[in-house]
Amino acid sequence: MAGFSLAGSMIARKSFVTSGSRNPTARATVRVHSVSRGSQARSRRSLVGKGNKVNLASVQDAIPLSVRDSRAKKIYRQGAVCQAAAEAVEYSMVDNRIPVTIITGFLGSGKTTLLNHILTQDHGLRIAVVENEFGEQDIDGSLVALVEVGEENIMMLNNGCLCCTVREDLVKMLSDLCRNKRQLFDHVLIETTGIANPAPIVQTFYLEPELNNEYKLDGVITVVDSKHVTQHLDEVKPDGIVNEAIEQIAFADRIVLNKIDLVDDSTISAVTSRIKNINGMATIVHAQRSVVDVKYVMGVGGFDLDKVEDEVNQNLAKEEESHDHDAHAHSHGHEHAADCAEPDCGHDHGHDAHAHSHGHEHAADCAEPDCGHDHGHGHGHAHVHDDSVTSISLVRKGELDLDKVNNWLGLLLETRSEDLYRMKGVLAIAGCDERFVFQGVHSLFEGVPDRPWGDEERVSKLVFIGKDLPKKEIEESFDTCFV
Ligand SMILES: Nc1nc2c(ncn2[C@@H]2O[C@H](COP(=O)(O)OP(=O)(O)OP(=O)(O)O)[C@@H](O)[C@H]2O)c(=O)[nH]1
16 A cells, blocks of 8 residues: 555556457547537636646646645645645646547447447537447448548557557557647547457556546446346356456446337346446436437546546435335335336345245246346256446545545555446545545546535545445445544
């Protein structure tokens, strides 16, 4: 945990996660596409100040805000970090970096369809597209919006997958794009291959100064094929190989649950609850042909510190809702279960108690083959879900000891960063008038003092999405961090 400090808003360096099963013939293409000339570039927000973003790397360069440093500690304890940073930082107050949206999702889920939908909408943004495809075949002919683009605006990468072997090429490509055509576009959309793990791509935007200086990550959009996702989530991979379908959902800021025309309502509910279990933070919309409001997928701010609190609160509200649902189910017992058309509703359908006695009868009524119920068939019908990737959240009243929570987070990142996919939180730190907000991806961590608590009750809220996270252990160790 050497060097970890909350107020220092450390951005840790760690080797990229890699995965097997990559196709070295994948190709990436960049095209600058003028979609609409209607409106100008999005308004930029200032970097420092209440509710605004801080470029932490730059702040850290400008002022050593390690809380272990006595000067910084004093500043921090006075609750004046933002002010100090504002005074120290001499760079532009406007964040002019180009927003980047990553569109991911399993093979055939509807990513290109979504891309096409975005490109043909009247949003006024000029969009550059990075297309990463397998094989040497031509760009998807159905990508109507790209047909108009001139050859001079096409850049190709053809030696691998964005999330692994061509990451360096992506850096170079986007740097060149910025250098040569900065005035021609307002936003970049990256469509990954269907088996890409979004994590290394996300990390690249933090770890590569060339990218971090010019581009800011806006969000990870995951398109999910509602008909086939269950089989992809259930696929058991060899040791050390990630299940990309799970990772893609775990990293999402927004989920487009697509192809709902191909499934019935109970499947939609089952899939929705499965997705929520993996990633409680992402919002989900249902779609056909990937038709969604462009605002849902662009301008997301999924990595913005000033949106952390909203997202954490949303997650907690969803969790509460599902608890209420559970409580409701428990009180109704089996009678409710008999009426419930939702196999993954979280209700106690009384299977444990009833499976042996009348497992078959229930099974006969249950239309959902992947419900995970013990149907009592006794012939290996049950599916084994990989439930190892889940969301956990903590809500605690009271004030945290800065050093203790520093150590706690440092240790967590040191020991579990590989399995910690996404994290977001708001911390109430003793002696600090402002809430401390943070977000992270694996070992990448950024945090900053936010708006003052004022009269509001001091409550810390944290959400983690990850693999095999020991909920109890994380909760108990966090509980020792209070004053
Ligand atoms: N029925 C139905 N088909 C859809 C829907 N959305 C997309 N498709 C079709 O599904 C197929 C795959 O869609 P794409 O957009 O190419 O999927 P993709 O994720 O880009 O595919 P890869 O690049 O191969 O990973 C195409 O034939 C689409 O027309 C939908 O909502 N319903």
